[in-house]
Amino acid sequence: MYLDFEKPIADLETNLAEMKQVASESEVDVSSAVKALETKIKSLKKDIYGNLTRWQRVQLSRHPERPYTLDYIAGITDTFVELHGDRCVKDDLAMVGGFGEINGESFMIIGQQKGRKTKERQVRNFGMANPDGYRKALRLMKLAEKFNRPILTLIDTPGAYPGLEAEERGQGEAIARNLKEMFMLKVPVICIIIGEGASGGALGIAIGDKVMMLENTWYSVISPESCSSILFRSWDYKEQAAEALRLTAEDMLKNKLIDDIIKEPLGGAHQDTEWMYTKMKKVIGETLAKLNQLSPAERISQRIDKFSAMGVVEENA
Structure with missing residues (x-):
């Protein structure tokens, strides 16, 4: 395609x-x-x-042949055991997670799953998690901390689900709690944006020691289409909105909102998935080795300092 x-x-x-x-x-x-x-x-x-323009990067991030979270899990892990449920309401299939072995190291891997065919997309809610999904993610993170296992999150979502039931069950609170708890996790946390990284839906599993983006992905408080519809009452200005949002990996790195960019094969990750999986495994292994050199207290302190420095405004008297 x-x-x-x-x-x-x-x-x-x-x-x-x-x-x-x-x-x-x-x-x-x-x-x-x-x-x-x-x-x-x-x-x-x-x-x-x-x-590529910023809008074209957005289009590549949504390419239907692009690997999703479960594809990456299958490609980078030797074994994977999926875990289910938030122990409160239900098992949100838009959020997947479980223990997986990468390079001989056991990780807790968590991420959004969009689904490919129409029926699967409906079941997965197009990768838009409900509060149950974020509470499941937090439960799995706490489980990883209990067994001293590093955490890997794979972000690919157009946003948290904005439905009435999601708001009734505390969508905002669930995401806010994840942000608070992820800052204090004692184990290494690696976050990689593999597709779309929209709003709090992405941020809810993206507080980590190292936050990285694949080359053809985007990360922003709002999608170009939604931004266009709010500002111009039409989606026709989505390309201009994408330029204004500065949402590409290069923009995020320049603004010190992420730590690194992971290269993709020419044309996108879907052009050579095996190359992409090998690259991901290498980056994850190297990143974990560096994080393991720090004590839990040092990782937590650096994590807090990194995010606290974002968006700080200084005023001269």
Whole structure:
């Protein structure tokens, strides 16, 4: 599947496939033409993906073939045991979590899961967790702390679910409690935004010692469409809103709101998932090794200082 701005690539790759088909069905030697076209496609990809607008980054983060949380869990873990329920109301399937082994180390892995097909998306609520999901996430974090296991969170959500029942069951309180409790966790906490990172829905599992973003993801208080609808009463200005929000990984790193950017394969994580999983495992292993050099008190202190420094305004007398 190709996005709108990828159409030039799609046209050339279609031509390449047709050329190879002709070559396989006849004795005509088109190897030189095939090689030239492959070189042209590679050059075009570098040009397009090297100059993406902020809105195009948003589109890539939502690509339907992009790996979701359960895909990453399957790709980076040797074993995984999913745990269910918040022990209060129900098991929110928009939030998944459990113990998984990465590089020989046992992690508590937690993240939002969107779902691919229509029925699964409905079951997963499009990755928009209810209060039950955030309470499940907190329960699993406390379980990890009890057994002294590091925590890995994978963020990919268009936001916390804004429905009436969610508000009645304390959506705001559930997210606020997660923020408070995550600051004080004694175990290492690594947070990675793998797709969309919208509003408090993302922040509810994104307070960590190291917060990182994949190259083609976004992280903001609001989506470009919602921002456009509020400011202009229309979604037609979503591209301008994306530019104004400064929501890409590069923007977040520049503003010191995240700690690092994880590179993706050319064209996005879905272009080479095995490469992406290998890269993720390496980054997670290296990050954990550094965090393990600190004592729990040092990690908590640095965690608090990092987030407390965000958005601070100084006034001259």
